[in-house]
Amino acid sequence: MIRLENVSKVYPTSARPALDDVSVEVERGEFAFLIGPSGSGKSTLLRLLIREDVPSSGTVWVANWNVGGLAGRRVPRLRQRMGCVFQDFRLLPNKTVAENVAFALEVIGKPRHTIRTVVPEVLDLVNLAGKADRMPSELSGGEAQRVAIARAFVNRPLVLLADEPTGNLDPETSAGIMTLLERINRTGTTVVMATHDRQIVDSMRRRVVELSAGRLARDDNRGVYGVAR
Amino acid sequence: MMFVWREAFAGLRRNLTMSIAMVITTAISLGLLGAGLLAVRTIDRTEDLYYSLIAVQVALDEPTSADDRDCSSPVCTGLRGELEANPLVASVEYESRDDAFARFQRIYAGQSILQLVRPQSLPATLRVTMADPLRGEEIVTQYTGRPGVRNVVDQRSTVADLFSFLGSVRNATFGLAVVQALAALLLISNTIQLSAFTRRTEVGIMRLVGASRWYTQVPFLIEAVVTGVVGAVLATGGLVLGKIFFLDRLMSGRLLANTIPPIGMSDVLGYVGPVLVVVGAVIATATGYVTLRLYVRT
Ligand SMILES: Nc1ncnc2c1ncn2[C@@H]1O[C@H](COP(=O)(O)OP(=O)(O)O)[C@@H](O)[C@H]1O
Numbered sequence: 235m236i237r238l239e240n241v242s243k244v245y246p247t248s249a250r251p252a253l254d255d256v257s258v259e260v261e262r263g264e265f266a267f268l269i270g271p272s273g274s275g276k277s278t279l280l281r282l283l284i285r286e287d288v289p290s291s292g293t294v295w296v297a298n299w300n301v302g303g304l305a306g307r308r309v310p311r312l313r314q315r316m317g318c319v320f321q322d323f324r325l326l327p328n329k330t331v332a333e334n335v336a337f338a339l340e341v342i343g344k345p346r347h348t349i350r351t352v353v354p355e356v357l358d359l360v361n362l363a364g365k366a367d368r369m370p371s372e373l374s375g376g377e378a379q380r381v382a383i384a385r386a387f388v389n390r391p392l393v394l395l396a397d398e399p400t401g402n403l404d405p406e407t408s409a410g411i412m413t414l415l416e417r418i419n420r421t422g423t424t425v426v427m428a429t430h431d432r433q434i435v436d437s438m439r440r441r442v443v444e445l446s447a448g449r450l451a452r453d454d455n456r457g458v459y460g461v462a463r
Numbered sequence: 464m465m466f467v468w469r470e471a472f473a474g475l476r477r478n479l480t481m482s483i484a485m486v487i488t489t490a491i492s493l494g495l496l497g498a499g500l501l502a503v504r505t506i507d508r509t510e511d512l513y514y515s516l517i518a519v520q521v522a523l524d525e526p527t528s529a530d531d532r533d534c535s536s537p538v539c540t541g542l543r544g545e546l547e548a549n550p551l552v553a554s555v556e557y558e559s560r561d562d563a564f565a566r567f568q569r570i571y572a573g574q575s576i577l578q579l580v581r582p583q584s585l586p587a588t589l590r591v592t593m594a595d596p597l598r599g600e601e602i603v604t605q606y607t608g609r610p611g612v613r614n615v616v617d618q619r620s621t622v623a624d625l626f627s628f629l630g631s632v633r634n635a636t637f638g639l640a641v642v643q644a645l646a647a648l649l650l651i652s653n654t655i656q657l658s659a660f661t662r663r664t665e666v667g668i669m670r671l672v673g674a675s676r677w678y679t680q681v682p683f684l685i686e687a688v689v690t691g692v693v694g695a696v697l698a699t700g701g702l703v704l705g706k707i708f709f710l711d712r713l714m715s716g717r718l719l720a721n722t723i724p725p726i727g728m729s730d731v732l733g734y735v736g737p738v739l740v741v742v743g744a745v746i747a748t749a750t751g752y753v754t755l756r757l758y759v760r761t
């Protein structure tokens with residue numbers, strides 16, 4: 235589903251590469267943690283996957299797309315098949331919860347009546363059925379993140395990418411978010427989650443890909459955060 | 464599709480003062496353009512009107528004017544025969560002093576100038592219709608000073624002053640229209656940039672969710688087009704008011720009543736209005752498109 239082949243990324247403003255010759259593969263339906271300290275290149279890797287940036291060298295594959303070589307006008311198609319969740323939620327501030335979720339469907343041209351039935355279903359899935367008409371500013375962090383997940387998941391993406399989705403949340407709320415991501419993973423959606431939350435990684439016992447200063451440091455199938463090096 | 468309209472109107476409301484300034488400037492520019500178009504149309508019509516009536520008038524001297532009722536005197540027949548043989552001339556008509564006075568009475572019926580004019584002050588004339596109205600001057604030079612001729616007047620040169628006046632009115636309005644249009648373009652471009660800047664985070668999120676560049680930018684384009692069309696409608700309204708409260712009064716005055724063909728409501732609403740709407744929409748769209756291409760990179 236996702237394959238990086240000798241991917242390096244050097245930002246023009248810094249000498250040290252943010253990613254240094256990284257090769258890694260994630261199978262369809264897998265749940266993978268991407269861990270590493272702040273600045274190790276986790277966000278950069280995810281940004282390459284959704285073509286927010288292009289690799290300096292190497293090739294990034296998502297499904298059958300060569301993401302780095304994609305023409306600009308094809309990028310929306312790629313992103314429509316991927317869902318993204320971020321630490322800062324990134325909801326559209328002047329749209330309600332339901333409208334935020336509906337937007338992901340409008341963008342791919344889903345007809346109105348489909349949107350009307352699908353949005354409530356997904357809001358139900360993330361336990362926000364009662365808050366469809368709230369504005370993002372009226373939500374708690376955990377609720378906002380669940381709206382973001384609903385929006386990322388509503389058009390059944392091939393891959394769900396989450397960049398520190400629990401970074402702004404307390405442990406209890408984070409646990410709720412993890413339950414949700416697991417549930418989404420069980421529907422067959424590949425999930426890649428960047429985090430440096432040891433507790434979460436240790437409790438899930440999933441695949442762990444660790445980056446250190448832009449290099450691939452470890453790749454365990456059922457890993458924990460801090461094995462002895 | 465609902466989305467883009469909602470966004471466009473939200474955008475216009477968000478920068479309300481800018482939107483108003485944009486609409487007003489566009490309206491003024493298009494209004495001037497419209498006034499210029501009306502001037503052109505009036506000039507064309509005036510020319511049509513005058514060129515069909517226009518002639519070179521060979522006024523005869525006092526003895527002939529006083530006595531000759533039907534161009535039977537040797538002086539008159541001689542001049543007439545010679546003019547008719549001239550290849551520049553299409554036809555020649557004789558107007559005696561009495562005919563001239565009768566026509567004068569018709570034209571100025573009920574006006575005080577009638578009291579001042581006696582038949583004796585009007586000459587008999589040979590009205591020469593030119594085969595080519597533009598070459599009247601040649602007849603003027605050939606016949607001025609000839610025996611029996613008082614003077615020769617090419618009516619075209621009298622009317623030429625009117626045309627050159629109308630022409631400069633037209634040029635001035637077009638000039639102002641261009642300057643205003645430039646201001647309108649810059650304002651539209653600027654507002655779009657501002658609009659795009661205020662919404663850059665939002666547009667960024669939309670792009671992440673998979674919205675195409677086109678999808679996120681159409682609202683800005685619609686903002687521009689709405690501005691252009693609303694400006695054109697206001698401009699047309701302004702021209703209608705200008706016609707009713709200014710032109711119609713001016714034209715009904717003594718001086719201009721029969722000089723310039725009036726501008727009808729159908730000229731404003733049926734011709735200039737639609738032209739302005741199309742021009743406004745096209746220019747606004749083009750400005751919007753270029754601005755988005757060059758300055759908006761989200
Ligand atoms: N847009 C950017 N321009 C320049 N340098 C960047 C940019 N984004 C990230 N970096 C650098 O790349 C490195 C990796 O950053 P990042 O991928 O954000 O790491 P992480 O998400 O693991 O904290 C860091 O050294 C960071 O300073």
Ligand SMILES: [Mg+2]
Nearest residue numbers: 276277278397
């Ligand atoms: Mg990061």
